[in-house]
Amino acid sequence: MTNRLKISLLPLAVMLWSGVAQAQSFMTIFNANGSPMASYSLPAINKVTFDGANMIVATPEGNQEIDMNNVLSVKFTDQQQTAVEKISTDDATTVRIATSRNSIAVLGATSGAVAIYAVNGQQVYSNRQWRGESINTAHLQPGIYIITINNSTFKFKK
DSSP states (O other), X not given: OOHHHXXXXXXXXXXXXSGXXXXXXXXXXXXXXXXXXXXXXXXXXXXXXXXXXXXXXXXTTEEEEEEGGGEEEEEEESSOOOSOOOOOOOGGGOOEEEEOSSEEEEESOOSEEEEEEETTSOEEEEEEEEOSXXXXXXXXXXXXXXXXXXXXXXXXXX
């Protein structure tokens, strides 16, 4: 292993074995394009070693060799990284709901498709031609439900 490679890998090794990484939950390895190429739950990692230009991640499922020449960065985070970096909305089209004892008022949408699901996944209400009126929930038993209005999804308690 060259001295340059040893020096560049030293910060990673220090973070892995120091208390700095202890509070984090995942280790994600990003390729040269900046996309995640591998993600590991830290409790599932037995050890990380380096052999030449390879990083070897040992897990209960086996060892995975990663060519460090293809790695842009390694990040330790509280959540697993995906290819979806950020989802943003246009405030002009933000949909909200306001619940009362037996109805749901929808703010920010005036028509579209509405569906309500119980937490077990059963659809308990559907209206594909909804025109902005309050939605009657008197027929629903007390519990937690999921409502979708066009492309917006909310959880509510009855």
